[in-house]
Amino acid sequence: MSSTFLNLIKTRRTHYGLSKVSTVPDAKLRSIVEEAVKYTPSPFNMQAGRAIVVTGNRSDSLWEKIVKPGHLKTLGEDEASIKVYTQKISEYAAGYGTILFFEDQAIVNAMSAKIVAFASEFPVWSENATGMLQSNVWTALALEGMGASLQHYTAYSPEVSANVLKEFDLPTTWKCTAMMPFGVPTGEPGNPSRPKTFIPVEERVKVFFE
Numbered sequence: 001m002s003s004t005f006l007n008l009i010k011t012r013r014t015h016y017g018l019s020k021v022s023t024v025p026d027a028k029l030r031s032i033v034e035e036a037v038k039y040t041p042s043p044f045n046m047q048a049g050r051a052i053v054v055t056g057n058r059s060d061s062l063w064e065k066i067v068k069p070g071h072l073k074t075l076g077e078d079e080a081s082i083k084v085y086t087q088k089i090s091e092y093a094a095g096y097g098t099i100l101f102f103e104d105q106a107i108v109n110a111m112s113a114k115i116v117a118f119a120s121e122f123p124v125w126s127e128n129a130t131g132m133l134q135s136n137v138w139t140a141l142a143l144e145g146m147g148a149s150l151q152h153y154t155a156y157s158p159e160v161s162a163n164v165l166k167e168f169d170l171p172t173t174w175k176c177t178a179m180m181p182f183g184v185p186t187g188e189p190g191n192p193s194r195p196k197t198f199i200p201v202e203e204r205v206k207v208f209f210e
């Protein structure tokens with residue numbers, strides 16, 4: 001049983017080249033994200049994880065009209081970076097859609113206030129939980145034949161962050177933790193100039209069987 005699961009998680013990779021094609025109907029996309037949000041664990045079952053699924057023109061304009069102008073402003077006069085990020089962000093816009101992940105800070109803060117002994121841990125655990133959710137959604141999409149990548153442009157720019165909330169009329173307590181552009185991949189995963197390698201796993205896992 002577990003080997004089946006482990007083989008399935010190997011199918012998840014980073015795909016930058018995306019097309020405007022989805023392998024699944026929108027209703028299925030919605031249920032993938034709903035199921036992942038519902039069943040991914042959270043600290044003290046606080047359920048602060050939130051997600052938005054956006055497709056078509058809404059996804060394009062999220063990247064082209066919110067992320068791109070906001071991010072380019074953070075680059076100043078650095079022409080080389082402007083060129084690189086203009087290209088990168090257009091690649092994300094070329095996908096079928098985007099899933100945005102959030103953690104509701106109203107819940108995180110309420111938990112910190114309620115369980116004072118762990119007050120400083122809740123923000124950390126919240127980040128752990130959103131990572132678990134992202135991984136579950138990413139893997140589920142991969143199993144449907146869809147490529148995706150994980151992006152963090154809201155972290156670099158308060159303007160992008162604020163405009164994302166405004167675009168979808170979201171509470172200001174929702175902190176965006178990642179954006180995942182997705183679609184049927186147009187090519188191989190990863191960055192061809194940096195093939196994925198693995199550190200020997202023995203250096204990373206120690207066992208003490210008795």
Ligand SMILES: Cc1cc2nc3c(=O)[nH]c(=O)nc-3n(C[C@H](O)[C@H](O)[C@H](O)COP(=O)(O)O)c2cc1C
Nearest residue numbers: 012013014015131149150151152153189190191196
């Ligand atoms: C927490 C986390 C943050 C990441 N942030 C980014 C990112 O901002 N931009 C990006 O292109 N990839 C990002 N990645 C993707 C990693 O670079 C990628 O997963 C890693 O190189 C392994 O490649 P793989 O996804 O093909 O297995 C992130 C991955 C994780 C787990």
